[in-house]
Amino acid sequence: MDSGLYLLFHRLAPFVQRHNSGYRATWLPAAEALRVLDVGGQPPERLHDAVLLDCTPDLTPRFALDTASCANKGALEAALDGSFMKMRSAFFLLSGKDAHMLSKGQALLRWHGDHRFSGRSGRLSLRDASGSKRTCPDTGHVQYPQMAPVVIVLVVDGDRCLLARKDIHPPGMYSTIAGFCDIGENVDMAVRREVAEEVGVTVSSLNFVFSQHWPFPSSSMMLACHAVAEEGHTEQISVDTTELEDARWFSRDEVHSAFSRPVPPEALSGWAVSSPEESSQAAPGDVPFWVPPKWTVAHWLIREWIQVPKLGLMSR
Numbered sequence: 001m002d003s004g005l006y007l008l009f010h011r012l013a014p015f016v017q018r019h020n021s022g023y024r025a026t027w028l029p030a031a032e033a034l035r036v037l038d039v040g041g042q043p044p045e046r047l048h049d050a051v052l053l054d055c056t057p058d059l060t061p062r063f064a065l066d067t068a069s070c071a072n073k074g075a076l077e078a079a080l081d082g083s084f085m086k087m088r089s090a091f092f093l094l095s096g097k098d099a100h101m102l103s104k105g106q107a108l109l110r111w112h113g114d115h116r117f118s119g120r121s122g123r124l125s126l127r128d129a130s131g132s133k134r135t136c137p138d139t140g141h142v143q144y145p146q147m148a149p150v151v152i153v154l155v156v157d158g159d160r161c162l163l164a165r166k167d168i169h170p171p172g173m174y175s176t177i178a179g180f181c182d183i184g185e186n187v188d189m190a191v192r193r194e195v196a197e198e199v200g201v202t203v204s205s206l207n208f209v210f211s212q213h214w215p216f217p218s219s220s221m222m223l224a225c226h227a228v229a230e231e232g233h234t235e236q237i238s239v240d241t242t243e244l245e246d247a248r249w250f251s252r253d254e255v256h257s258a259f260s261r262p263v264p265p266e267a268l269s270g271w272a273v274s275s276p277e278e279s280s281q282a283a284p285g286d287v288p289f290w291v292p293p294k295w296t297v298a299h300w301l302i303r304e305w306i307q308v309p310k311l312g313l314m315s316r
């Protein structure tokens with residue numbers, strides 16, 4: 001591990017640097033990661049807490065390392081000329097490639113932090129060198145990092161689609177309906193239940209289209225579908241306000257316009273410095289409607305419907 005490239009985190013907040021007009025994730029060489037540990041008063045052995053993410057085509061290993069043991073986050077940021085940003089904020093400000101690797105790194109680091117003790121014996125479990133699993137020293141029981149399956153669906157009704165927002169979303173952003181699969185459900189059952197629960201709409205047909213790893217709330221496998229609302233059941237949306245702030249039908253023209261304009265700057269103002277809850281000031285009504293960033297599965301679903309109008313009408 002004394003070679004390779006490192007993505008740094010601090011209490012699961014990824015390190016990012018300003019780049020052009022936005023931000024980028026930074027891969028640090030091992031020597032630089034060791035310097036950071038030194039600034040934080042930590043011994044070089046801490047480098048071995050890193051988890052392996054992948055190898056580049058020239059076989060350089062790449063790791064994620066959490067510097068939580070370095071109490072003085074400000075000193076690390078000063079030494080590195082960047083900042084540790086909340087993951088939710090980083091997700092709206094980074095490119096898709098960066099967001100994917102940070103997402104993977106954070107998910108693995110979080111999993112180790114949350115699974116330090118064996119569920120069989122209660123003893124501290126031991127991680128393997130790469131960080132791909134943990135083993136109970138008493139029972140030999142092996143635990144592997146896990147993802148929770150989540151369905152995400154674009155429901156369409158002819159020339160309009162159903163989008164929703166939560167209060168944690170940046171102002172003006174509407175996304176597709178999503179929800180965790182219950183034990184025993186398949187994708188089809190979970191989609192029908194979630195759409196019925198959250199907006200009171202019945203789905204007549206659906207197609208699974210693609211998937212994406214997602215780091216929130218801990219680590220999810222997003223299973224993306226297009227679905228068609230059942231005829232005669234589309235006028236009355238009943239929004240589950242415990243889950244959603246709003247949901248409504250958007251015309252194809254409205255969605256087209258949202259795609260053709262950049263994310264309103266006021267929607268993300270303040271997101272770079274702290275949590276969205278603390279920093280998003282604008283009220284939802286003040287900001288024009290926009291769709292999730294272009295590398296999210298919600299964005300792909302909406303874009304595909306815009307580009308292939310008949311898509312939502314195909315049945316399985």
Ligand SMILES: NC(=O)C1=CN([C@@H]2O[C@H](COP(=O)(O)OP(=O)(O)OC[C@H]3O[C@@H](n4cnc5c(N)ncnc54)[C@H](OP(=O)(O)O)[C@@H]3O)[C@@H](O)[C@H]2O)C=CC1
Pocket residue numbers: 148150152175176177178179180194212214216217220222243292296297298299
């Ligand atoms: N990549 C993308 O494009 C998009 C991703 N998403 C993601 O989809 C995920 C799910 O959407 P969401 O609407 O929140 O899900 P749900 O509609 O299932 O609602 C969340 C609630 O489900 C309960 N729940 C059930 N199982 C779990 C579990 N394994 N982990 C956490 N909570 C669980 C919790 O309720 P309780 O607290 O009562 O126990 C939680 O508050 C979110 O992480 C969201 O970020 C959403 C839209 C777009």
Ligand SMILES: [Mg+2]
Pocket residue numbers: 177178179198243
């Ligand atoms: Mg939901």
